Amino acid sequence: MQEGAARLTRAAQPAARLEAELLLCAATGLPRTTLFAYPEQPVPAAAESALDALLARRLAGEPMAYILGRRGFYDLELYTAPGALIPRPETELLVDWALDLLPADSPLRCADLGTGTGAIALALAQARPNWMVYAVERDAAALAVAAENRRRHAAAELLLLRGDWLDGFADRSLDLVVANPPYVRAGDPHLLRGDLRFEPPQALAAGPDGLAAIRRILLQAAAVLRPEGLLLLEHGWDQAAEVRALLHLGGWCAIVTRRDAAGLERATSARRPAQ
Numbered sequence: 001m002q003e004g005a006a007r008l009t010r011a012a013q014p015a016a017r018l019e020a021e022l023l024l025c026a027a028t029g030l031p032r033t034t035l036f037a038y039p040e041q042p043v044p045a046a047a048e049s050a051l052d053a054l055l056a057r058r059l060a061g062e063p064m065a066y067i068l069g070r071r072g073f074y075d076l077e078l079y080t081a082p083g084a085l086i087p088r089p090e091t092e093l094l095v096d097w098a099l100d101l102l103p104a105d106s107p108l109r110c111a112d113l114g115t116g117t118g119a120i121a122l123a124l125a126q127a128r129p130n131w132m133v134y135a136v137e138r139d140a141a142a143l144a145v146a147a148e149n150r151r152r153h154a155a156a157e158l159l160l161l162r163g164d165w166l167d168g169f170a171d172r173s174l175d176l177v178v179a180n181p182p183y184v185r186a187g188d189p190h191l192l193r194g195d196l197r198f199e200p201p202q203a204l205a206a207g208p209d210g211l212a213a214i215r216r217i218l219l220q221a222a223a224v225l226r227p228e229g230l231l232l233l234e235h236g237w238d239q240a241a242e243v244r245a246l247l248h249l250g251g252w253c254a255i256v257t258r259r260d261a262a263g264l265e266r267a268t269s270a271r272r273p274a275q
Helices: 002-010 016-028 032-037 045-059 064-068 089-101 119-127 140-152 194-198 212-224 240-249
Strands: 070-073 076-079 109-113 132-137 159-162 174-179 225-234 253-259 265-271
Touching: 002 016, 002 045, 016 032, 016 045, 016 064, 045 064, 064 070, 070 089, 076 119, 076 140, 089 119, 089 174, 089 225, 089 265, 109 119, 119 132, 119 140, 132 140, 140 159, 174 212, 212 225, 212 240, 240 253, 240 265
Parallel strands: 109 132, 109 174, 132 159, 174 225
Antiparallel strands: 070 076, 225 265, 253 265
């Protein structure tokens, strides 16, 4: 564990000690409590080789979520794989917001667009078992990750759909549309740094200004949502004003932007007019 932490520290990984512990747990199959309770326990040769392989992947920059195959989101532990975007803490804001704004006792119909791991859809389905939640994903690899998470959490009521945003939904058929769509500007240098290098590019970038997917969703949601239906969108920290302008232009009402835990304008909500 000390050797792994030292190697990660030399590579300027800020959470070197914690990552070394987690990788050693993955290599040995032991919980962290055992590592601390029995520090003198020798590591079998096979586990040491496995740890070396895991460390090499991390030192190459691969995200811990992909190496370990899991990431926490809301109160769920989700299976993660390179075919789907890694769930992020700021996206939990969308779940909290939907649960705050919509009645818990009504059998609502909701769609999570570009579901990826199924994080948002699963969190909503778990919190509101009386809602009908659709998890929509265009990419087959990402949809397979969502299907595995549905299986692991026994969320048989969650409906997985392979599709392009809201294609195929009838007009005025949904009460909620929620999405964490791609919103990074094409060519943004951040796409070549850190975890983003390993994540699916189609889940990250959306045209020259990063708003191509959001424009498409706004256009479709205007027809698919029922009167007073709710739209929740995550977007870039510097895109809130542009998203609000697009919503105003589209005739949406009750437009509100909320900040994430870092104080950044991270998500915007709007409703369809009552008539």
